[in-house]
Amino acid sequence: MTEAGKPGFSDCNNATLRRAARSLGRFYDDALAPSGLKSTQFGLLFQIHISDEPAMGTIAEALIMDLSALGHTLKPLIRDGYLETFPDKDDRRVKRVRLTPRGQAKLDEALKLWSVAQQQFEKKVGAEQAAKLRAALDAVADLDLEMPTAAPSN
Amino acid sequence: MTEAGKPGFSDCNNATLRRAARSLGRFYDDALAPSGLKSTQFGLLFQIHISDEPAMGTIAEALIMDLSALGHTLKPLIRDGYLETFPDKDDRRVKRVRLTPRGQAKLDEALKLWSVAQQQFEKKVGAEQAAKLRAALDAVADLDLEMPTAAPSN
DNA sequence: CGCCAAAAGTGGCATATGCCACTAATTTAG
DNA sequence: CTAAATTAGTGGCATATGCCACTTTTGGCG
Numbered sequence: 181m182t183e184a185g186k187p188g189f190s191d192c193n194n195a196t197l198r199r200a201a202r203s204l205g206r207f208y209d210d211a212l213a214p215s216g217l218k219s220t221q222f223g224l225l226f227q228i229h230i231s232d233e234p235a236m237g238t239i240a241e242a243l244i245m246d247l248s249a250l251g252h253t254l255k256p257l258i259r260d261g262y263l264e265t266f267p268d269k270d271d272r273r274v275k276r277v278r279l280t281p282r283g284q285a286k287l288d289e290a291l292k293l294w295s296v297a298q299q300q301f302e303k304k305v306g307a308e309q310a311a312k313l314r315a316a317l318d319a320v321a322d323l324d325l326e327m328p329t330a331a332p333s334n
Numbered sequence: 335m336t337e338a339g340k341p342g343f344s345d346c347n348n349a350t351l352r353r354a355a356r357s358l359g360r361f362y363d364d365a366l367a368p369s370g371l372k373s374t375q376f377g378l379l380f381q382i383h384i385s386d387e388p389a390m391g392t393i394a395e396a397l398i399m400d401l402s403a404l405g406h407t408l409k410p411l412i413r414d415g416y417l418e419t420f421p422d423k424d425d426r427r428v429k430r431v432r433l434t435p436r437g438q439a440k441l442d443e444a445l446k447l448w449s450v451a452q453q454q455f456e457k458k459v460g461a462e463q464a465a466k467l468r469a470a471l472d473a474v475a476d477l478d479l480e481m482p483t484a485a486p487s488n
Numbered sequence: 489c490g491c492c493a494a495a496a497g498t499g500g501c502a503t504a505t506g507c508c509a510c511t512a513a514t515t516t517a518g
Numbered sequence: 519c520t521a522a523a524t525t526a527g528t529g530g531c532a533t534a535t536g537c538c539a540c541t542t543t544t545g546g547c548g
Contacts, residue, residue, distance in 0.1 A: 193456075194359060196475075198355055198476050200353045204348050210344075219352075223348070273446040316463075321350075321358070325454060325458060327364060
């Protein structure tokens, strides 16, 4: 398109994605509110739950998030006693994370709330559609995107 | 679930969406870095650019973001002289926003960087596919999701 | 063994977002 | 017209995320 109309928002894939994330995030956050957890925290607890005492770097990689950002995000959950860390036996640089009993209980509680939201969402868009969307999003997330001219010192 | 195992991450539509957003956000952020703008700021400037001196509430609604969050996000852009606000003539409660010449120039500069990233992305996933994904995301963002029993005291 | 490069986190700083309580300006009752 | 209800923002507080500079450990190597 040599010019012409703006589509309302923008054709920016990133902007569209963020907008949807804000919208959906609010919905899941509302659903989880009774548990006191944010949807991001729930996701983090869940990821740790399905992993085996993962190292911080492992979690960050799985969630495609910055290691330091993960560290910051972990703090309130540790402070509230849902998670605890301990050093890896073979490599003292590595810090592993696990759910405390309290964290496990909180996760169980949150899971019930989460599934209501999840089902509500899937009922609206259809389970098939939702699965396809997730697949598409995972594909996007795992794309190996790279800038062509990755900033030559020039 | 009739069968076991964790799907890798989670079936949570929200978690998947956020993960993709972090991933893609990083890509666009890297592309925009030379301009000094974050992809979120770029999106905000663009939204204001295609609107006609929009009121803050209007912008927040279009981007589906909290009004106060918008206010916070606007600050660094105003501080850096890219945007300016002014009261609506008929309703003094309303604060309208517009790009300054400097902001317009910065947006133009960023647009060039953005389109490289955008094209790179579309080359990877295909323009068709990208358009479909954006449509799906917009549909999700505009869903009228509501909790069934909004938390009965159980 | 001692030195250096790579790996894993931490802390500081800045932006992104949300919620809530509060203020100012308008609109709507009465 | 005046008081109650509503609307538009603001400011404070808390979490979400990233980047960068450092510190601590490791793992190689000569």
